[in-house]
Amino acid sequence: MSSSTYRPDMAAAMPAPVGADRPLWIVHGGPQADPLRRLLFSATDAPYLVASTPSADVISTDEIWHLRRLVAEADAFITEPLPKGYLGKPVGMDDLVPFLRPGTPVITFPRVHFEGLHPYQVGVQPGGLVTPPVVPYHDLRTIAAVSGHTSREQAWGGGVSARALRECAAWSLVRMRMSEASTDIRVADVVRTAGASAVHTVDRPGNALMLHIARGIQEALGVTTGIPEPEIDLLGQCSVPVSAEVAVALGFDAPTSSSWSVYGKELSIEEVDEEQTRWYHDHPGILRTLLAHQHARMDLLGVL
Template sequence: MSTADVPSVMVIGNCQADVYRDLLRSADGVEVTDLRPVYEMTARDVPALQADLARTDVLIVQPVRDDYRDLPLGHRQLAAQLPASATVVLVPVLRYAGLHPYQVLIRPPHDRSLVPPIAPYHDLRAIVAAATGDRDVLDAAPDTTRAHASANESVEALRSREQAHGTLTASDLLAGIPRWHTINHPDRPTLAEVFDRILAELPAGMIDPPPRIGDREPLGATRAPVDPAVERALGLPETGPRDWLVDGVAVPTRQVVDAHLTWYAATPGVVEEGLRRHAARIELLGLM
């Protein structure tokens, strides 16, 4: 047990994990350890991290491969540094492309920090247009079969990751086509339910009363447009948004696409990595 018998909790992961960490910070009777994201850590951070782990009572962590960035930051390696009595809650990284079938993330191997301007997400139609010179593909829209195939692929991919890593289950939350903001920024109801499942894994009575997410959208600062054709194909009401919303400011979709196309032309390797990494989705959506 940590200082003064107050349970110590460490949360490690991406922006989704940040939401869970912030909620835990609002709870009484627990101590939440502050640390940098794993992808920002260097060898200098490891000794302090291991010292913190040695006095941590609960580790809430997303799957990280062993020797990530040539450092002992894999989730198994982190768990091995905990006291024998500690609780580990492994939480899946959530991704869902149901509303945004063409949206992807691309991290070029030569510089994984590269992101396009305005909005840090890529549109496969723009990737294909940049690769082929065919701008007609920018107007592609999925039919019912492809829209459902894209949504189902997200569910199956998450279910596969859950089973492979032994994480909490969250794939069932995608079956109802939740209204996420982007492919990796879940809406409030999804985050709230996953957080409740995390709390259910903690020692009984450790956090009482449990903090609640309220009516805010923790990951809603950037919101991607939803194509009306996608809504129709999935049988959803037309609710949008129709343009990008970046920190509350509307940005026309075509402005974002044009900025990305210009950026691709000046940034070698991104288009090639997008074609390689997302070849299966490009084929599923009939873009090439």
């Protein structure tokens, strides 16, 4: 099956190749797992086969027995260190490792989440906050204005200090290092060198980070076959440029656009703000939850 015809939802239903002369690598995790599979698949003359499981964030109960069957056939298990009983289902790392054959190597990689380039952005975690309209991200500037903590003009006026933006980026790197301390592959240092293209949004890593993870997996499993640069942005279907004030504070070139790009459609930040403002007025409970959870960051960024 070629990469172009592969669908992530097919992975669990595919019988593992019996008697194949190449080992089977299984990649398991959330939305970043299948792009990793694609990178590993693209390696020149790869001495392995690779498949990804259905995303642990959306897998159905009916698919779990297929998942276990696939894991049982793995010659290497590449996984996010998801907690046991992840989202109320037995799809965490410790849930699945017992189904591996004895001696099967387990390689862990982190789920990338970095707020430093998009300090006002709040991602929607599975099982957590309700997804807002237009784009699946909340914006602390919109939240501050709707809640009455500041005016819309002040919230979006770019008055936050460069020092505060650098501090926000530094703290985000610290949290990233803490979260990936127990994984085999680490990416925090690559975030610094990747610059403004490190992430498309707080939870959509750019190609540089994804390549680093994929090559790290190969190295951990003793493979030296090269992985070429992908021709597309693997997770760039939903993205927004770094804001001008963040670019200045962190020493990047100023962006040429401020618009969102969502599956090929351009959306201005004004459109997103206006639609989400209306939505928050209809969902005051979500607004209160966001204010409580994001109080420290909003205070640092001066929007409280």
